[in-house]
Amino acid sequence: MSQSYNRGLIEDFSRWREFQAGMWAWIFHKFTGWVLIGYLFTHIAVLSTAIPAADGATMMFQGSETDVFTGTIVSLEGLLLVRILEVGLLAVAVFHMLNGTRLLLVDLGVGLEAQDKSFYASLILTGAITVASVPTFIAGAF
């Protein structure tokens, strides 16, 4: 039977000064999780423009009448800020997926002795995938 320990809240300010890989893995996983669930609500709200579009609702876009779904998405994608935010979203999602895979393996008892290394590997791989994806995400924004 496991025993519980009172370690206080990880968010207590003074604890930020004590560097521990596990603490940062925990903080990044929570932060990226909050971003992803927030984005899911926003994503569905924007995609909901497909409902009026399917009923024939249109808007003026680049001088011609376009259905509101296509017009909304393409005009949002035309903003450089949105493209940059999408790269950020990719980084957040990739980290959450890689670190989550690590956590699932830890739950299965795999890699218990290499948790720090696997966290650093998650960070490096997230950085590499994000940088490699920038050209695809920014293409056509200028």
Added chain:
Amino acid sequence: MAERYSSFNSGGRMWLLQRVTAAFLIVVLAFHFFLLHFVHHADEVTLAASSARMEQLSYYSLMVLFLVTATFHGVNGVYNALINQGLTGTKRTVVKWTLVAASVVLLFQGIRTANAWAGGFPLL
């Protein structure tokens, strides 16, 4: 023996569901990003192309299951994060049912959107 840091009850149903949905979401989220950003590009989205994908029962089912699992995993994650912060008593009950209500609204709106693309529930 390893010490437990999790706020989940070990061996609980929600603990297991959070992990099962995680394993599913890792694969489907990667597919979703790859298909809609690398195979197709987000700035080339059209209602017709989205509809064509959603009219296929396999794609529609996958996307609805994606929505359901992502909503559960995200909202349950938020709930557990708040419990980690010490949320208890009446506040915990209020937060729980607020999150349940938000999930229901999200699922309702998401499925409405999927049906708008597909022109109703796809049969084939």
